[in-house]
Amino acid sequence: MFHRLVRTMDLYDGLRMPVRVGRDELLLIHEDGQTWLVQRRCPHADFPLDRCTVSGSQLRCPGHGMEFSLRTGQCLTASYRLEQYRIDYDGPWLGVEA
Ligand code: FES
Numbered sequence: 001m002f003h004r005l006v007r008t009m010d011l012y013d014g015l016r017m018p019v020r021v022g023r024d025e026l027l028l029i030h031e032d033g034q035t036w037l038v039q040r041r042c043p044h045a046d047f048p049l050d051r052c053t054v055s056g057s058q059l060r061c062p063g064h065g066m067e068f069s070l071r072t073g074q075c076l077t078a079s080y081r082l083e084q085y086r087i088d089y090d091g092p093w094l095g096v097e098a
Helices: none
Strands: 002-007 015-021 024-031 034-039 053-055 058-060 067-069 088-090 093-097
Touching: 002 015, 002 088
Parallel strands: none
Antiparallel strands: 002 093, 015 024, 024 034, 053 058, 058 067, 088 093
């Protein structure tokens, strides 16, 4: 079932939108024209990523500064992995299959 999250026309650079899909807390990120959907909390120490910074395809956690690849989810300095979710589209809506 398609779960609507946001209309594509409402995306803007700098967007950090916490969303709940079923039991999962996710974070929708839009930066430099790219959209990402990841787990809301950092896999290192559970810090919310709502105020993360994104540069290119790297996310920096505001907790302890660890960086993650948004392409692979892999932490660049440790073995932590940021869970990523596939984004789907339905007309003007962006969302996920859940
Ligand atoms: S909680 Fe994210 S780097 Fe520590």
